[in-house]
Amino acid sequence: MKEKEFDFELNLEFEGNKNPSEVLKQLSSFYDKLLVLDKHILYNISIEAKIEYDLVDIQFGSILTKIKQVFINIPDDVLKDVLNPSSWLGHLLVYIKHRTLKAIESEEVKSKNDLDKLTDDINKKIKENAPSNKMVLSVNNYYILNTINDINIQAKKLKNGEYISFKSGKKKARINNKSFIDMPKILKELGDTTIEQERVEVLKIKTMDLLSDSSYWKLKREGKSIDVRITDNMWLDEYHKRKHVIQPNDYLKLQLKIIYTTSPNKNKPKVTYEATKVFSVIPPDEIEDDGQTSIFD
Template identity: 30%
Template structure:
């Protein structure tokens, strides 16, 4: 893929500012907060681009840093791909404008709030972002996917996490052609908030499954890292008897081993059927499956 830049006269710019008193202690935390806020804005762009049935990658470029409160000018670049879904016109300025407006719109709807907005507000934001995507007119066919309330809620949580280093009275702002949107340091969204607001139904099931061990938890207080279907999966082990034997050294887990287990999966849905969260735990460890060494396998094949 080739990275292409927007022309200077069409390049959308925006200003991220970390606001804090001049005599604030531990100033290094503001630079860490700035980095985390930029990560949150990039995550927001990836969410916004879900409206387009094509692979476009957003890239931020640092243009300027100003003193006083930490002011960071960022430029929006797009990594271009050949895709028949896009019009042949220069779509990059249109989508770049959509991303800048979308970020501002989302932050503006969160402005002045201490926590996650009500579900009807999330629904309105999703509708507004859908209209913004359609206004970009970047696709050959008007097939712009609508973001869900879950998408908006999850992005609010990411923004909340990026503010964790700030203290009461400190805040961030995003400025651009559409004005300034401000988010206070005490804005907070947790997984529990999302579940309480959005979950309409939770379905539970238990299935037998084999999980490849990537990283055991030696203390037994957190999730184990597994691999399933070539993808990472973190799962807690609720089989206390098996865990006790493992922690006493009676169960030997080696790199590359696998566990045959009964795993309970709890999937929570919102009222429209969208998945809000997935929780997994191993309720019973049935067997340790040893990694098959290549040498021993070749020996058996040769016999």
């Protein structure tokens, strides 16, 4: 298989002998952290699009794995507005992974200003060639801060002299168990803030409140169950009068407001969700599609 410049390698460097099960478990944990980041970035661009990693090669000595990024269900409104969507998305996610890992390697983020710069760089890159007809959500600095912290926690499990190295073309980054970020200091500098983002999304219904006029419904977003407060009182009134028939596993198309409330006393912001407008109920057969297409093929 021909290697593309937006594929990447992840390598566990170590000396001597090492239990192969432990090696693969460590690599898998780092892949999981990077895939969560990729999925969040991609979801901010398009709620329909999906990404997975395909292992295309593995080499031994130290353990080097070569990964192909595979995109699934890229919607037409992205395809028609981007000259080469596979190249754009592939390069974008490689850039963000590398930029984040390089910041960890160099311990770049020592203050709120450093964090803001890193987050701004990522958001500028996302918007640089984003489809003009798409509402693209920015990545907030708390998400980037917690991504760095999660990767650092994983890196602490490496032994002395071991490194996780990332490579894609000329982009390289290398981290070890010395990686450090002063979370309490940066959280204190961030202080108490509220960040709001809003866009139209289509979310799967898990459970619904049949009685309350200001309902909290459980909906599925980015693979997780979330509580969404529906504040569209007109729609709620119609729903309680049985003007909207909802079946199990139906979807709601809605205007979703995402509210991040931060505090220096907590590592992660409190995230709440409101549906300020409900547009329609969509049956699952109009949303779910088992067909998977890689636009890299």
